[in-house]
Amino acid sequence: MAEPLKVGLAGLGTVGTAVVRLLESGRDKLAARCGRSIAVVAVCARSRSKKRDVDLKRFRWVEDPAVLAADPAIDVLVELIGGDGDPAKRAVETALAAGKPVVTANKALLARHGHKLAILAERRGVALDFEASVAGGIPIVKTLREGLNGNSFTRIYGILNGTCNYMLSRMEQDRLAFDECLREAQRLGYAEADPSFDVEGHDTAQKLSILASLAFGTKVDPDAVYVEGISSITLADLDAAAELGYRVKLLGVAVKTEAGIEQRVHPTMVPKDSAIAQVMGVTNAVTVDADGLTPITLVGPGAGGMATASAVVSDLADIARGVRTAPFGRPAARMTAIRKAPMQRHEGGYYIRLLARDRPGSAATIARRLAQRKISIESIVQRHDIRAQGGAQPGRSGGPVPVILITYATSEDAVRKALAAVRRDRVISGRPQVIRIEKN
Ligand SMILES: NC(=O)c1ccc[n+]([C@@H]2O[C@H](COP(=O)([O-])OP(=O)(O)OC[C@H]3O[C@@H](n4cnc5c(N)ncnc54)[C@H](OP(=O)(O)O)[C@@H]3O)[C@@H](O)[C@H]2O)c1
Numbered sequence: 158m159a160e161p162l163k164v165g166l167a168g169l170g171t172v173g174t175a176v177v178r179l180l181e182s183g184r185d186k187l188a189a190r191c192g193r194s195i196a197v198v199a200v201c202a203r204s205r206s207k208k209r210d211v212d213l214k215r216f217r218w219v220e221d222p223a224v225l226a227a228d229p230a231i232d233v234l235v236e237l238i239g240g241d242g243d244p245a246k247r248a249v250e251t252a253l254a255a256g257k258p259v260v261t262a263n264k265a266l267l268a269r270h271g272h273k274l275a276i277l278a279e280r281r282g283v284a285l286d287f288e289a290s291v292a293g294g295i296p297i298v299k300t301l302r303e304g305l306n307g308n309s310f311t312r313i314y315g316i317l318n319g320t321c322n323y324m325l326s327r328m329e330q331d332r333l334a335f336d337e338c339l340r341e342a343q344r345l346g347y348a349e350a351d352p353s354f355d356v357e358g359h360d361t362a363q364k365l366s367i368l369a370s371l372a373f374g375t376k377v378d379p380d381a382v383y384v385e386g387i388s389s390i391t392l393a394d395l396d397a398a399a400e401l402g403y404r405v406k407l408l409g410v411a412v413k414t415e416a417g418i419e420q421r422v423h424p425t426m427v428p429k430d431s432a433i434a435q436v437m438g439v440t441n442a443v444t445v446d447a448d449g450l451t452p453i454t455l456v457g458p459g460a461g462g463m464a465t466a467s468a469v470v471s472d473l474a475d476i477a478r479g480v481r482t483a484p485f486g487r488p489a490a491r492m493t494a495i496r497k498a499p500m501q502r503h504e505g506g507y508y509i510r511l512l513a514r515d516r517p518g519s520a521a522t523i524a525r526r527l528a529q530r531k532i533s534i535e536s537i538v539q540r541h542d543i544r545a546q547g548g549a550q551p552g553r554s555g556g557p558v559p560v561i562l563i564t565y566a567t568s569e570d571a572v573r574k575a576l577a578a579v580r581r582d583r584v585i586s587g588r589p590q591v592i593r594i595e596k597n
Contacts, residue, residue: 174211176235259283308450318358365422383420405427441456510560531571
């Protein structure tokens with residue numbers, strides 16, 4: 158059998174230790190599949206004395222990730238430290254510059270520096286593989302990069318953050334308010350002490366920017382993503398969605414439009430019978446729309462040590478076999494700067510929830526403002542029974558009345574302008590809630 162592939166592993170946290178375990182438990186199978194074994198030879202983390210649930214005595218300890226990356230005794234660097242800066246960035250750059258392939262799960266690094274790192278990898282003729290960086294155990298990077306080479310993509314969308322999907326599922330199924338649900342998710346370890354990166358949509362945006370780049374051949378640019386989180390979603394919205402045949406999900410959506418590539422992350426109403434609507438809890442899912450195919454939806458674990466390690470090990474197996482694909486599926490020089498479609502030009506259906514002041518002419522004023530922007534209403538529901546948000550007292554005689562509107566396809570610009578006019582007219586209380594609808 159050929160020489161083993163010698164791995165330098167930087168980062169021994171949730172994913173790093175799971176990679177050690179998976180390489181061990183799958184040793185014989187991997188050797189049979191790849192024609193050679195894959196062996197960790199040296200490791201690195203912040204603290205040498207920290208107790209970990211894997212035996213590290215067999216591996217050489219290296220203090221500095223960049224020193225590990227340049228170590229002549231390793232064939233490949235696995236970077237599982239995280240973060241878009243040093244030491245992860247320096248370690249990856251050092252390995253690539255030394256002509257060593259890199260496997261990483263680091264979405265932050267890829268989203269911020271993906272194109273530059275791809276150029277470096279290409280220049281040195283080595284692989285830069287990052288299956289684990291998006292949707293954990295779901296092989297979506299390979300699907301976009303290799304599995305559908307003959308197709309053009311029109312839209313990629315998905316549930317890319319398990320924390321948000323867990324919270325929305327729990328709110329809907331168990332009638333918990335957002336704050337209550339967040340406290341529970343933190344207690345169970347699904348949400349960080351500072352949850353804003355997840356619940357405000359930034360984690361999803363980083364992952365979406367990587368998928369958009371793979372699908373559309375554009376340079377990764379997380380700043381081109383429009384981002385809205387789920388913290389404004391209330392039980393009233395989830396109830397109304399259910400009644401109207403929808404479910405609310407935090408989606409990352411990348412679409413090719415005439416105005417350019419639209420990348421957006423926001424709470425989204427999806428038809429209740431769609432594949433993506435069935436995905437509950439911490440599970441992730443990605444739907445790919447490509448020409449010549451009916452949509453493909455991949456569903457699976459988006460995070461967790463073992464799920465993520467399975468993607469890392471799969472990338473290592475490619476390297477052991479000598480498979481090298483351009484990091485973003487095409488030569489870096491062929492990746493174009495993103496032509497960002499402005500969010501104002503987004504077109505689709507909208508859910509709008511307003512608290513209309515209970516006085517003569519309110520409904521007529523709202524209807525007039527929407528009509529002025531050529532917004533047609535598919536359905537309208539006036540609710541005297543749903544809960545108020547922000548201290549208003551809807552449904553009481555003389556109090557504001559919740560009005561829920563579903564529009565036919567219109568533009569973001571039209572909706573924003575119509576609602577701004579409605580607010581100026583002072584016929585509603587508080588801010589309108591707006592949720593975009595994504596049809597399958
Ligand atoms: N956890 C998941 O479910 C998941 C899913 C998909 C992708 N990812 C990605 O996988 C990567 C690793 O995530 P994780 O959850 O395993 O993180 P983690 O548990 O926090 O582990 C990070 C590791 O990096 C080490 N480290 C931090 N700073 C270092 C430094 N200056 N020098 C050397 N080592 C350093 C830490 O050392 P100590 O242990 O000594 O502190 C730790 O072993 C991240 O990019 C993350 O986004 C994670």
